[in-house]
Amino acid sequence: MAKCAICEKASLFGRSIAHTRSQVSRRSNRMWKSNVKSVRVKTAEGGTQKMYVCTSCLRAGKVERA
Numbered sequence: 001m002a003k004c005a006i007c008e009k010a011s012l013f014g015r016s017i018a019h020t021r022s023q024v025s026r027r028s029n030r031m032w033k034s035n036v037k038s039v040r041v042k043t044a045e046g047g048t049q050k051m052y053v054c055t056s057c058l059r060a061g062k063v064e065r066a
C-alpha cells in the first residue's frame with residue numbers, strides 16, 4: 001500500500017453511512033486513500049531515487065524532484 005516516505009501518511013479507515021438512512025442502519029467499512037505519488041527525487045549524493053511522496057509534501061517543497 002502506498003505510503004508517503006516523508007510524513008508516512010497512508011490510508012485512513014472508517015465507516016460509510018448510506019444516503020438512504022432507513023431504520024436498518026446501512027453502514028459499511030471503507031478506506032480513504034491518501035494522494036501518494038511515485039516520484040523521482042534528488043538525493044544528497046547527487047543521484048536520483050524513486051520514492052512515494054504525498055502531494056502535500058510535494059507542494060510544500062519537502063523533496064526536490066529530479
Ligand SMILES: [Zn+2]
Nearest residue numbers: 004007054057
Ligand atoms: Zn507526505
